[in-house]
Amino acid sequence: MTRYGMLIDSTRCVSCFACRLSCQTINSLEIDKAFIHFVEKEEGVYPNVKVQTLPIQCQHCEDAPCVKNCPTGASFQRKDGIVLVDEEKCIGCKYCITACPYDARVELKKDKLVQKCNFCYQELEKGNQPACVQTCIPEARIFGDLDDPNSEINIEIKKRNAKPILSQYQTKPKIYYVNEIKVQEQTEKDIAGLTSLRSDLIKPAAGMVMGAAVAGLAANYVVATAVKNKEEKEKRGEENHE
Amino acid sequence: MSKIYVKRYSIIDRLMHWSVALGFVLLSITGFVIFFQGSASLLNSNIGSFIRILHRIGAVLFIAAPILYLLFSKKRWAWSEAFKWDKSDIGWLKAAPKHYFIGGDGMPPQGKYNTGQKLYYLFALIGGLLLAVSGLALWFDWFAGKTNFIVLIIHDLSAVILVAFFFVHLYLTSIHPRERKSFEAMATGMMEEEYAKHHHERWYNEVKETDLVVIEENKNSSKIKPITSNNLSH
Numbered sequence: 001m002t003r004y005g006m007l008i009d010s011t012r013c014v015s016c017f018a019c020r021l022s023c024q025t026i027n028s029l030e031i032d033k034a035f036i037h038f039v040e041k042e043e044g045v046y047p048n049v050k051v052q053t054l055p056i057q058c059q060h061c062e063d064a065p066c067v068k069n070c071p072t073g074a075s076f077q078r079k080d081g082i083v084l085v086d087e088e089k090c091i092g093c094k095y096c097i098t099a100c101p102y103d104a105r106v107e108l109k110k111d112k113l114v115q116k117c118n119f120c121y122q123e124l125e126k127g128n129q130p131a132c133v134q135t136c137i138p139e140a141r142i143f144g145d146l147d148d149p150n151s152e153i154n155i156e157i158k159k160r161n162a163k164p165i166l167s168q169y170q171t172k173p174k175i176y177y178v179n180e181i182k183v184q185e186q187t188e189k190d191i192a193g194l195t196s197l198r199s200d201l202i203k204p205a206a207g208m209v210m211g212a213a214v215a216g217l218a219a220n221y222v223v224a225t226a227v228k229n230k231e232e233k234e235k236r237g238e239e240n241h242e
Numbered sequence: 243m244s245k246i247y248v249k250r251y252s253i254i255d256r257l258m259h260w261s262v263a264l265g266f267v268l269l270s271i272t273g274f275v276i277f278f279q280g281s282a283s284l285l286n287s288n289i290g291s292f293i294r295i296l297h298r299i300g301a302v303l304f305i306a307a308p309i310l311y312l313l314f315s316k317k318r319w320a321w322s323e324a325f326k327w328d329k330s331d332i333g334w335l336k337a338a339p340k341h342y343f344i345g346g347d348g349m350p351p352q353g354k355y356n357t358g359q360k361l362y363y364l365f366a367l368i369g370g371l372l373l374a375v376s377g378l379a380l381w382f383d384w385f386a387g388k389t390n391f392i393v394l395i396i397h398d399l400s401a402v403i404l405v406a407f408f409f410v411h412l413y414l415t416s417i418h419p420r421e422r423k424s425f426e427a428m429a430t431g432m433m434e435e436e437y438a439k440h441h442h443e444r445w446y447n448e449v450k451e452t453d454l455v456v457i458e459e460n461k462n463s464s465k466i467k468p469i470t471s472n473n474l475s476h
Contacts, residue, residue, distance in 0.1 A: 071282035091285045091294070093276065098390050191391045198395055203277065206402040213406040217413045223343045228419045231345070 003081040004119055005146040005174035006133070007153050007162050008055060010181065012140035015040075015053040019132035019141070023057075026120060026131040033106050035117040036132065041181045052181045057132075058083060058104040058117035059164065059173030065195050066096035066105065081146075081174060082119045090114055099195055101169040119143075146174060247432035248446065249453040250354075258311040259428055262370075265303030269373075270405050272297040277398065301381070305374050323355055324363035331357040345420055351443035358414070365407045372400040432457070 020036040027035065039054040060083045066075045067083060074089035075096050092112040097105045105116045120130035128134065133141040144153030153176075156162070162176035165183045169192055251259070272293045275281045285293060312318050330350035334357035337348045349356075355363060376397040379385055385393055416425045424441070427433040435454065438446045 071276050071279060072285055073279070073283060074286075089283070089286045091276075091282075091290055095394075098387060098394075191388050194388070194391050194395065198391075198398065202395065202398055202402075203279070206277070206398065209402055209406050210409070213409045217409060217417075220343060221413070221417060221419070224345070225419045227344050 001079070001147050002145050003147040003174070004060070004124075005081070005144065005153060005176065006119075006130075007142040007156055007160070007176045007178070009140045009142075009160060009162070009178040010052060010054045011178055012138045013053050013055065014138050014140075015051065016137060018135045018137060019055055022131040022135040023117070026123070027115070027118075029106075030109055033108060035104070035106060035115070037103065039181060039183055052179070054165075054177065054179055054181050054183060055132075056102055056104065056165075056183075057175070058100075058119075059102055059171070059175045060117075060119060062172035062174065063170065065099040065101070065169075065171055065192060068199055069095040069099040069195055071095065078121075082121055083116075084118050084121065085113075085115055087111075087113050087115070099191060101166055101171065101192075102173075244456050244458040246435040247455050247457055248435055248438045248449060249431065249455060250427045250433045250438075251431045252317070253431065254311070254315050255317065256428060256431055258307045258315070261303050261307035265300045265305075265307070266404075266408065268296050268300030269304055270401065270408070272300065273401055274405075277401075298381070301374075301377055304370070305378075308370075321363065321367060323353070324360045324367060327357075327360070331360070334358070342414075342418070342421075352441065352445070354442055354445040356441065362407055362411050365404065369400045369404040369407075372396055373404065376400065 015038075017038070020034050020038075023029075023035050024031070024033070029035070036055050036057045039056060041052045041054075043050045043052070060077075060081055062077075062081065064075070064077060064083050067077055070076075071093060072089045072091055074086045074091070075083065076086065077083050090113045092107070092114065094107060094114060096114055097107065105114050107113075108115055120128070120132075123130060129143050133143045142153045142156055144151040146154060148154065157176050160178045162178045164173040164175065165177050165179070167173070171192065275284055275293055284290065330352070333350040334352065337350070338358060340346065341349055376393045379393045380390070380397060383390075414421045414424075415428070416422050423434065423437055432455070433442075435446075
């Protein structure tokens with residue numbers, strides 16, 4: 001099985017932002033919308049200053065909270081692990097934007113739908129690499145098959161000791177980073193517990209509560225009608241008797 | 243034929259009630275379409291955007307009517323009745339299961355609203371407030387991230403609880419074989435004297451001097467006559 005993933009070596013990144021530009025171009029995005037954003041950190045005092053940049057985009061999580069939260073099934077995961085948005089099904093409710101711990105999702109202005117990095121799946125079909133990988137000047141990005149133990153990406157992940165960021169959210173992301181910057185945990189994004197509470201407990205319980213209410217009322221109707229009819233019959237019987 | 247009725251709900255009361263009712267039904271149907279995964283796929287189509295607009299229209303009806311009522315109706319504080327509880331309410335709750343299944347007496351005399359109605363009123367007030375505020379927060383993006391998701395869960399829970407109670411309300415007022423007569427009161431504003439005496443004795447005693455009317459029903463028309471001291475001799 002193929003399972004696509006990416007390695008981003010931010011120690012090689014030169015902050016040229018070309019990946020974002022090529023991504024915007026290939027996806028025909030509006031000029032102020034992008035699927036890649038950057039976390040930057042500056043260290044030291046002039047003239048000994050060090051700048052680090054960490055490009056962040058959709059991590060194509062194995063346990064994707066966006067897929068779990070999408071009410072229409074517009075967000076889905078392909079067999080090769082790529083998470084996509086089916087625009088025909090998207091209704092712009094933005095639950096996925098709330099759910100994503102990586103802020104990787106963007107509301108498009110033109111039709112108010114939500115989109116994000118799609119690992120350039122159309123380029124992959126042509127045998128090309130994703131646009132951001134193709135364009136990266138310092139070759140900080142490596143794309144490949146995580147299921148193949150001999151792939152370049154797997155070898156490099158081991159060699160450079162690359163790890164996913166924000167793994168504490170336990171979404172099993174598929175982008176591995178070599179980084180000196182710590183991405184700050186966003187406490188307001190720690191909603192994995194809440195999302196499963198909603199989809200695994202609240203929704204089925206809601207169905208049961210309302211079903212129980214209807215069933216109880218139906219039972220009441222049957223009993224109350226029977227009792228009433230019986231009483232009326234007895235009444236009539238007595239009247240006739242008299 | 244003529245019958246004696248008690249005036250129960252003014253035209254303003256009824257407009258408020260039916261506006262909230264229409265809003266609530268629109269809201270719950272359109273809301274559950276997106277809540278349940280299966281039906282949510284309906285929203286992809288053109289019907290989808292219509293459903294979402296209906297949800298907003300429902301919201302406006304549901305929220306605006308009580309606000310207008312609170313601002314302009316003379317009976318604006320009527321809802322405070324729902325907070326007045328005493329011993330007879332406990333007696334009512336104990337006797338209610340038997341009464342609603344098998345019928346029979348043994349219910350303590352009730353005011354304008356019986357204990358069950360007060361309970362529903364309370365749920366409608368608190369649940370409605372939670373629904374409205376959380377709904378506006380979701381509509382106008384007041385919050386983001388985790389807070390927004392908690393607001394969504396509050397919206398879910400208050401909706402589910404309120405809909406379950408709404409089923410009970412709908413059932414008792416229009417389907418239950420012994421109680422469905424009470425539907426008349428919210429439809430016409432009038433309650434049969436007999437029913438009022440039996441179901442709301444304390445309230446009936448308060449208003450029997452002032453709010454009784456005689457309705458004469460001919461084949462084609464019905465006339466409403468206020469009861470004066472002249473014809474009170476029944």
